[in-house]
Amino acid sequence: MRRLIFATLLVLCGSFTAHAQTLQGILQTHVDEVAKPSRRGVAIVLDDLVASGLPQATPFLEQWAERNVWQRDDGLFFIVTDEGETLTLKDVDTGAALSGAKEAFSQVRPNGGVRRAIGTALVQFQLSDPEISRRQAAVDSIARRGTAEQLAPLRASIAGETDPDLRARKEQLVNFLAARFSDDAAERIAAIKGLSGDISVETRAVLNQILTIKDGVATQEPAGNIAALRDPTQDPEAAYAELVAAKLAPPRQTASEIRAVLEANIDAGRVGGVPLAQLNTIPAREQAYAALAAADLAPELITEAYRNSAIDAHVFYTLYDEDDATVTAAAEAALAEVEARVGRATFVDLTLDALSLASIFFLAAIGLAITFGVMKVINMAHGEFIMMGAYTGFVVQQFIPNYTVSILVALPLAFVVTFGAGVLMERLVIRHLYHRPLETLLATFGISIALQQLAKNIFGTQARPLTSPDWLAGAWVLNDVVQISYIRIAIFVLAFIFLGLILFILKRTRLGLEVRAVTQNPGMASSMGINPDRINMMTFGLGSGIAGIAGVAIGLYAKVTSEMGADYIVQSFMTVVVGGVGNVWGTLAGATLIGFGQKGIEWLNPSNTLAAQTYMILLVILFIQFRPRGIVALKGRAAGDD
Template sequence: MILRLFAALALSLAMAGPGTSQDADAPIQQLLQEHSEIIQSSSRRTIQPAIDAIRDSGLGEAQLVLEKWAAREMWLDEATGLFVYAEEVNRDTLRIFDFATGEAIGEVPDETYDQIKPNSGIRGLIGSALVKFQLSDPDPENRLAALTALERNGNESHLPVLRDSIADEPDAAIKARKERIERLLTISYGATAEERIEAISAFEGDLGVDARAALNPLVATTRRAATELPENMNIARVLRVGRDLEPEEAYDLLVAADLAPERLTRDAQRQALQANIIEGKVGGVPVSALFDPTVRDTAYAALVDAGLAEAAATEADVDQSIADHVFFETYAERDEAVTTAAQEALNAIELKVGMNQFFDLSLDALSLASIYFLAAIGLAITFGVMGVINMAHGEFIMMGAYTGYVIQQVIPNYTVSILVAIPVAFAVTFAAGVAMERLVIRWLYSRPLETLLATFGISIALQQIAKNVFGTQARPLTSPGWLDGAWIMNDVVSISYIRIAIFVLALIFLAFFLFLMKKTRLGLETRAVTQNPKMAASMGINPDRVNMLTFGLGSGIAGIAGVAIGLYAKVTSELGSDYIVQSFMTVVVGGVGNIWGTLLGATMIGFLQKGIEWLNPSNTLAAQTYMIVFIIIFIQFRPRGIIALKGRAAGD
């Protein structure tokens, strides 16, 4: 202990030497001394004048003081009452610095200094005060951080500070953001109604969530009740009982405003009457007469007069009280011109939001249509061209997705693995399709029922094989990093990059299929076999070979669709069954055997499904049901689809 005291004494003597004294007459120190008492008390209710005085002092050291204070690095010398900031050297020693010069004063024992510990509320106030300095900070990141803080917790005191910083802002993007926040703060804290209305008008049709967040409080209403309409309130509308609000709600407003007593419920009245039966009477009324509601009210009133029950309103009292009062809604904003401008701006915003929501819904529908098109384009070949009802088509999609998963286990680079997976998935499912056609389908041509049953059995077998090989747990097919995120057009419209990639892939396959059918020998032979297989055979075309390649091509395209779908859907053995129904509907609605019909069918079903889901978002199953019912009705009027095809596939 003696050694410790000696060390402290030696340290104090060392600090008393030249160059280690603190400037007590410095302006910043004088300012701190002026507010020393409330700084030490650290009360959120009383601290604001000290914070404002430091912030508005114009002293170069003001920012340093506020930063150290908020960081709990400000200390008070108990002997001299001067403020310093410090860093801990060790458990018992501080290295202290002068606020005026920023120079180190020396090292002292912490027992001679008192740490200023602002609570979270005071630190929040200090943080708000620091915005003034951060808005003009040379570092753009600090200015952006200050603007983010203003967006979250901006108040009236920030408005003049923000305005002062706009003119000298060198960065155009930051300046535009400052101007936007300035208008948002002006809406709530502008000095005059004209100033606020001008700021409100600037946001007409603006899609930003922050604009709606600033405008909505201006038109927020509160329901009130009074004996007559007040003249000093901004009344939104007068409410009529029975039309705008129920009588129960109206009376609750009267009770909340202390304009009427609590309602007397039948149970409470009955219990009070039963508890005060004396010699067959209640409040002087015979029990035998209490069957009449009016008599019961009279008996209860007698109990109230005698102090045996609490005063409460009867049904008649409730009706009379409602009739004697008016009910209305008032704006929180008192200026009528401001609320009118805010409502007009919100109406313009609502109209533009609705238009953008429709555009966003259309993008979602196009995205879904591209997925259905990819899933159905292979089926359009096998079913539309060949007339084969392939219930295992969904499993080829599943095989393609699992092929992509296996490739990613071998090639960890997601971009390279996806580029490799697309041709490999085509090759795998093409081979599987050729094998299926050679072993099963070729023996069942012109026998649709047997084909359906056989392919359905193959579908079940392929699902079980997938479960045995990969298990029942969903496997990840990870998209490349450059496909993460979404293209955000505004606060309403956005679309994920994966959906965009699938849409582009669908367009590529549309072009590929058109080229294949119009410009290649296989396409020519396929079209010939489709129109008249016997005549095609007589011209030297082998229909069996064309059917094999066509079926393999349709299966291979399904495999590629599986890779694309697996990028955003769960890769499981049931993946294909989720798309087989939509694929058949797409082909049938569009027109059997026509690629343009398939495209139109996919677009129609995509828009239809998204539209139904928008109207009934809480019930996806109902949306699917409505869509199927609509398709059934559509087929009654267009049995051959949107674009009918002549030839074998059309039944001619």
């Protein structure tokens, strides 16, 4: 008999254990809390679900939060997949499909607070979900709204994380949550110190949340973690208003309130002993009001002396929301280190931006430097050669869909097209206007307008895309502060390639030798058998061709329109003039100076790029007053010595 009873008990216990380890069993244990959930009662249900580790708990929580859980008359819960006169249901444990009459079920409707609690529990399940997308979603949810309850499950999920990037992200978030919510002060301080090497926006947000403060005022210095004691004498009116808001002082009477009290206490042509005829000044009204207050006929007048006395009798302070002073001290030190690192990173980022802008200016101006330096021609159509190069790249991409190949084809083709256009322009117009700078300026300005209109007639007024290859998409990101697009890096590299190529042509080839000879002394070069007319033609074509290649490079990140050349002609002339006319190194120096100068001004006034360009022009004008020949001045015709 004893054995039979013992065996029966074992069966019953086993049956109960098996029932409790099903999701439905857990729900039936807390049937009232599930059917009519409240913010406090649902916590018990969620704790049991989390502790169970059942895989079916995750989809149930998702459906519960979406109000897709219904209860049958017998108390069992189901997930509704389709609602109509007949409900399409799914078993919470097995997922088996079934149906039932709608009147036999009631919908479970958790409120907003309960749904947020369910969402927090759901995140804990998702942190160890087999699908990486669910784990990533859970981590993203914690990053958006981290709470103290998420620290333990997040930390526990790290050991089983197989994805290295997601594991690193979890470790970072654990550090964030530990710094804010850990119960161990030593752990919080260690986590905060660990944040001092991270300059991300999230890190700064975490440290600032630890260092949140609130202003207060009291009759004596309060207990707690005081951030600072404030000096109320800096703004007495604001300080007294703070006293009034804290109900520590009566509000000051307004002029209308004083007048109403005086009018209510007129007696035999006097108020407070002051004749009505004398109440035309503020001191007289205050004197009468003070007399009424002394006779208990009005509240005490809040004078400046009263205000100052009330301010002196109170302590104005700023209090940390965090009670532990060691934690806030560690956070302040970490934030100071982070801000210092951010400052250094900002300087690096600004330097990279300035180098990128300088390389663009160099590419845009080097062709102009060659033509202007050798020929003394003020070519106002130089920007249109840049535009022609960009449109050449666009046309090539219409025939070659592979963007890498199309760019490789467009670069030499743009040189050929703009080289030919430059030679044609020099032969038809420029050669007849040598030594007549004003006529040359007007003629090239007219040509620039004509080329713009021609581009509008062919390509329209809408901006055309010049698409970069996929390997140039995105940016090189070092951290949250320092980053530069791959296109700008490519332009920077291209600028250095052209610097080397032009130096090779000018220093190592016969054409370069003849160009330098004509630049320094055209008369002597002619007597040595060099044809200055031919050199001028080739030089103008070379400068125009380089402008075309610059157009392809610039078009990869800027808009390609008929007016795009006008955006660079002013900077090109500034670069040439500042650097030194006709000198490659001078052009590089000028582009660097203008690029860094413009980015520096933009940093001081980041909301207005046009203003930065304007200030840069003014600085260039000031610069050439002191150094008219530029940074690197040449002797000979290019320097105006002939």
